Amino acid sequence: xxxxxxxxxxxxxxxxxxxxxxxxxxxxxxxxxxxxxxxxxxxxxxxxxxxxxxxxxxxxxxxxxxxxxxxxxxxxxxxxxxxxxxxxxxxxxxxxxxxxxxxxxxxxxxxxxxxxxxxxxxxxxxxxxxxxxxxxxxxxxxxxxxxxxxxxxxxxxxxxxxxxxxxxxxxxxxxxxxxxxxxxxxxxxxxxxxxxxxxxxxxxxxxxxxxxxxxxxxxxxxxxxxxxxxxxxxxxxxxxxxxxxxxxxxxxxxxxxxxxxxxxxxxxxxxxxxxxxxxxxxxxxxxxxxxxxxxx
Numbered sequence: 382x383x384x385x386x387x388x389x390x391x392x393x394x395x396x397x398x399x400x401x402x403x404x405x406x407x408x409x410x411x412x413x414x415x416x417x418x419x420x421x422x423x424x425x426x427x428x429x430x431x432x433x434x435x436x437x438x439x440x441x442x443x444x445x446x447x448x449x450x451x452x453x454x455x456x457x458x459x460x461x462x463x464x465x466x467x468x469x470x471x472x473x474x475x476x477x478x479x480x481x482x483x484x485x486x487x488x489x490x491x492x493x494x495x496x497x498x499x500x501x502x503x504x505x506x507x508x509x510x511x512x513x514x515x516x517x518x519x520x521x522x523x524x525x526x527x528x529x530x531x532x533x534x535x536x537x538x539x540x541x542x543x544x545x546x547x548x549x550x551x552x553x554x555x556x557x558x559x560x561x562x563x564x565x566x567x568x569x570x571x572x573x574x575x576x577x578x579x580x581x582x583x584x585x586x587x588x589x590x591x592x593x594x595x596x597x598x599x600x601x602x603x604x605x606x607x608x609x610x611x612x613x614x615x616x617x618x619x620x621x622x623x624x625x626x627x628x629x630x631x632x633x634x635x636x637x638x639x640x641x642x643x644x645x646x647x648x649x650x651x652x653x654x655x656x657x658x659x660x661x662x663x664x665x666x667x668x669x670x671x672x673x674x675x676x677x
Contacts, residue, residue, distance in 0.1 A: 386664065386674040389656040393637030396424045397675045404452040413451060414439055425607045425635070427642030434458045456672050462641055463668035465648045475505065475560035476594045478551075478587050481627070482580055482620060483601035484613055485568035488629035488655060490519050492601050493565045494526035496653070498660040501532060505560040510550035511536035512543040512583065513567045523565055530660065533557070543567055544582045551590035562591070577619045584622050598622040599652060602643060603629050607636035614647050623647075628666070629655035640671070 387394065399420045403413050414435060421431040437458050442451055479496065481489045490513070497507045509527050513519040517539050527534035535550035537543075547564055554562045564587075566580060580598075587596060600617050602610045617623060626647070631637045631654050644651060651666040 386656075386670055387677070389632040389654075389664075390637055390671075390674050392633070392635040393424075393631070394675055396635040396638060400424060400455075401452075401676050404448045404455075406448075410442065410446050410451060413448070417455070421638070425638035425642070427608055427611060427639065427645070430462060430642045430645035433645060434462065452676070456676060459641060459672045459676075460668045462645045463651065463671060465644065465650055476554070476562070476591065477560070478562045478564065478591060478594050478596050480564045480566055480580070480583065480587070480596070480598045480622070481601055482566050482598055482617060482623070483568055485516065485519075487568065487601045487603040487613075488627075489513070489568065489601045490522050490526070490565050491658070492599075492627050492629055492653070492655055492663075493523065493563045494530065495655065495660055495663040497526070497532050497561075497563050498530050499663060500561045500563075501530060506557060507532050507561045507563065508550060508554045508557060508559045509534040510547055510562060510564040512546045512550070513565050514539060514541045514543050514546060515567050515569070519565060526660075543579055544586045547583050547586045548590060551587060554591065562587075562594070577617075580620045580622070596622070597624050597652075599625050599627045600647075600649070601627045601629060604631045604637050604639060605634040607634075607639045608642065610639050611642050611646055614643050618647065623649060625650045625652040627651075627653045627655065632656045632662075637675075 403416055418431055418435045422428060438454055442454050445451055481493045483489050497509055500507050509523055509532055511520040511523040511534055514537050520536050524534050535553050537546040600623050626649055628640055628651055654664045654666055656662045656664055
């Protein structure tokens with residue numbers, strides 16, 4: 382997995398090359414730490430997360446001049462930022478509902494399909510709900526994925542109430558004795574306030590119709606937008622049900638360092654990485670493997 386992740390993160394690894402080079406530069410500790418701040422910001426880690434990391438390193442390595450020791454300490458700090466306390470994923474036990482939320486174009490529909498393919502491969506009974514009723518293309522795309530994967534898709538008419546689609550999907554899910562219900566939600570409804578209200582409405586329907594199911598709400602973020610992902614994350618924090626992050630398109634960007642900024646700001650676990658366009662291009666997120674892939 383680590384070797385594959387290094388390959389997938391090739392562009393982001395290049396962005397972190399200056400960070401790694403510092404620990405082989407022969408410079409003194411203070412010089413390394415002074416230059417590390419700029420190197421991390423250039424790698425798209427963000428100012429706030431960088432200041433947190435460098436501040437912790439200065440405090441914890443006051444007596445360390447060994448470059449290898451400093452590098453290990455940096456890796457540990459990055460892993461800590463990427464590993465907020467979190468419980469077991471709802472989908473670990475069934476039945477479970479996973480709401481895919483995020484802005485349009487971030488990869489929600491494709492990510493839902495990847496999860497559906499994985500769960501089906503594990504022998505789970507999956508139902509897909511096309512609740513992004515304000516984009517006909519999203520509904521069509523999910524229907525095509527469902528046909529390809531042999532997974533039922535519940536959809537409504539264009540412009541229909543998303544919560545009504547989720548209601549129908551929940552009824553179908555119960556009738557089929559499903560294990561995982563994956564819901565592709567809308568990414569924009571007139572204003573952000575209306576969008577958050579709509580997401581809360583969808584979640585209330587799930588709680589009412591499937592009272593015994595675990596619920597995950599995964600914020601789907603496009604890694605290629607870099608620090609703009611942090612801005613998106615702030616908006617979606619207004620939706621109180623978020624339980625984790627699905628970071629997409631990490632194979633095609635030099636801005637994967639933004640994952641550290643997002644995790645530091647939101648305090649949410651990154652659950653999955655999207656590393657390509659195919660149904661199998663998905664990886665469980667491991668903070669340690671992610672950091673090692675960037676800095677080894």
